[in-house]
Amino acid sequence: MRVDTERLSLRPISVQDLETTHAYAADPENTKYMMFLPNESLAETEEWLRASEAMWESPAPHHLEFAILLEGRHIGSVTLYPDDGNRMELGWILHRDFWGRGYALEAARAAIDYARERLGARGFYAQCDSENEPSYRLMERLGMRRVSCVGGRKNRSMGDKERMELTYEMKID
Helix, strand or coil, rough: CCEEECCCEEEEHHHHHHHHHHHCCCCCCCCCCCCCCCCCCCCHHHHHHHHHHCCCCCCCCCEEEEEECCEEEEEHHHHHHHHCCCCEEEEEECCCHHHCCCCCHHHHHHHHHHHHHHHHEEEEEEEEEECCCCHHHHHHHHCCEEEEEEEEEEHHHHHCCEEEEEEEECCCC
């Protein structure tokens, strides 16, 4: 299974992506606004990849994670998290060497199209740290609107420090 865009290809992420995934998932600068990252070891990254690979075979997956490929090079991932059957949470991460070029937006749009066409999704939401301006601007460019800003978010790299979390959503008729 593969989804192609103008510049990118998306395919199910797998253990073959271990080194390239770990390069962005373990980088503190790359993950400073992420709740469950940075990964602390190669083994932790491998465990996530094995679980993600298995989800593609599951009749009721917890998540579907795509590797984002640029000219065949793995540069990040975009993930769909099924919610209530017709709604999905959307997440993304790119290696910081590829920030600011529109790749996350292009990959997120492709994931939304995939979820609409193949999974019947009719709504999407995404969340981010309130200081992660590139992420919330991306949500706005996707056509999502902000529905909440609440406290209580804890990002792994910040220990027990609580942050504000933004939630954006969009419905598709």
